[in-house]
Amino acid sequence: MPATGKRRALGQHFLKDRALAETIAEIAVSRGHQAGCQTLLEIGPGRGAITLPLAAQLATHGIHNFILSERDRELARQWSERRHEFPGMRVEEGDFLELPEEKWLSQAPLAVASNLPYSAGTAIVSRLARHPESIPVMVLMFQAEVAARLRAMPGTKSWGSLSVWIQNYWDVQKLASVPPGAFSPPPDVDSEVVVLTPRAPRVPAALRGPEAQKWESLLKACFAHRRKMLRSGLSSSETARNALVRSGVDGTKRAEALSWEEWNRLFAALPG
Numbered sequence: 627m628p629a630t631g632k633r634r635a636l637g638q639h640f641l642k643d644r645a646l647a648e649t650i651a652e653i654a655v656s657r658g659h660q661a662g663c664q665t666l667l668e669i670g671p672g673r674g675a676i677t678l679p680l681a682a683q684l685a686t687h688g689i690h691n692f693i694l695s696e697r698d699r700e701l702a703r704q705w706s707e708r709r710h711e712f713p714g715m716r717v718e719e720g721d722f723l724e725l726p727e728e729k730w731l732s733q734a735p736l737a738v739a740s741n742l743p744y745s746a747g748t749a750i751v752s753r754l755a756r757h758p759e760s761i762p763v764m765v766l767m768f769q770a771e772v773a774a775r776l777r778a779m780p781g782t783k784s785w786g787s788l789s790v791w792i793q794n795y796w797d798v799q800k801l802a803s804v805p806p807g808a809f810s811p812p813p814d815v816d817s818e819v820v821v822l823t824p825r826a827p828r829v830p831a832a833l834r835g836p837e838a839q840k841w842e843s844l845l846k847a848c849f850a851h852r853r854k855m856l857r858s859g860l861s862s863s864e865t866a867r868n869a870l871v872r873s874g875v876d877g878t879k880r881a882e883a884l885s886w887e888e889w890n891r892l893f894a895a896l897p898g
Contacts, residue, residue: 638670638672638698638743639741639744639809639810639811639812639813640672640673640675640809640810641672641675641676641741641767641808641809642675642808642809642810643675643804643808644675646802646804646808646819647675647676647678647679648679649801649802650676650679650739650765650767650801650819651676651679651680651682651683651739652679652683653763653765653801653821654666654680654683654737654738654739654763654764654765655680655683655684655687655689655737656683656687657737657762657763657821657823658687658689658735658736658737658762658763659687659688659689661735661737661762661763662735662762663689663735663736663737663762663763664689664690664691664733664735664736665689665690665691665692665693665733665734665735665736665737666680666684666689666691666692666693666736666737666738666739667693667695667730667736667737667738667739668680668692668693668694668695668738668739668740669695669722669738669740669742669750670695670696670697670722670740670741670742670743671694671696671701671705672696672698672701672741673701674705675741676739676740676741677694677705680692680739681712681715684714689737690713690714691714691716691733691736692712692714692715692716693715693716693718693729693730693733693736694715694716694717694718695718695720695722695725695730696717696718696719697719697720697721697722697743699719702717702718702719702720703719705717706719718730721746722746722750722753723746723749723750723753731757731760734757734760734761735760735761735762736760736761737761737762737763737764737765738754738761738763738764738765738766739764739765739766740764740765740766740767741767742766742767742768744768744769744772744813744815747766747768747769747772748772748788751764751766751768751776751792751822752788752791755791755792755795755796755822755833756833756834756838757833758795758796758824758825758833759824761824762823762824763821763822763823764821764822764823765801765819765820765821765822766819766820766822767804767817767818767819767820768817768818768820769813769815769816769817769818770803770804770815770816770817770818771784771815773800773817773818773819773820774818775788775789776788776789776792776793776798776820776822777789777793777798777799777800777820780882780883780884780885781882781883782882785882786849786852786882787845787846787848787849787881790845790889791841791842791845792822793828794827794828794829794831795824795825795827795833796822796823796824796825797822797823797824797825798820798821798822799820799821799822799823800818800819800820801818801819801820801821802818802819803816803817803818804816804817804818804819805817828886828889828890829841829886829889829890829893830890830893831893840893840896841893843863843865843866844866844869844892844893844896847859847860847862847863847866848860848866848881848884848892849881849882850862852880852881852882853880854880855877855878855879855880856870856875856876856877856878856879856880856881857870857877857878859880859881865896865897866896868895868897869892869893869895869896869897870892870895872895873888873891873892873894873895874891875888875891875892
């Protein structure tokens with residue numbers, strides 16, 4: 627199947643490294659099995675580089691439901707025509723970001739595996755990450771720059787609001803660096819596979835609803851001017867500025883230098 631202009635527009639770079647695909651499948655399925663998953667979700671199966679080893683692994687691990695979310699209409703049609711080859715497979719055509727939750731969460735707990743499109747990787751992981759109680763493991767491939775932000779250490783260049791938000795609820799471990807030559811067509815950037823597993827939150831902020839909005843607004847405000855001291859950077863947000871005063875956190879610090887204990891104090895100082 628040639629790489630058409632349309633598929634380039636969709637941000638599709640098809641994985642052709644079989645060994646890496648097997649590794650992604652083995653970790654997603656084995657860890658999902660250990661956590662009692664009955665469902666595996668793959669976002670963007672494409673030509674099946676990861677899909678086929680996933681299907682083979684599922685058959686031997688007792689995971690009976692296999693959901694494919696495919697945005698490309700032609701690829702979704704092709705997978706739908708092959709459903710008889712894979713017991714338990716269901717194909718959901720369309721953008722995963724618009725797929726109703728009941729279409730993929732109703733059979734939780736579920737494991738997730740994906741070679742994510744570069745253009746939507748951050749948005750997709752942010753949607754998935756709101757459900758740690760339903761997803762024991764995610765094995766995901768991102769543009770290397772995004773993966774670095776997900777697993778960044780405090781105080782480093784890559785540490786930012788996404789790092790704090792994800793790592794508050796998830797442990798993120800690097801699995802593999804992936805060069806452009808592992809794909810067809812090759813992208814202009816390196817990629818990276820990471821494994822995400824839920825953890826007890828460091829800051830007791832909700833993942834959904836008003837509490838979640840408070841936490842996310844605080845992070846955005848604090849990192850909006852990351853090179854400035856907090857007391858200067860928060861000058862445009864009265865709520866965050868007042869929380870800084872009440873928390874006792876040093877206003878001369880930058881957001882990237884805050885400890886988890888200081889994030890806790892800042893969040894606790896927000897009005898109820």
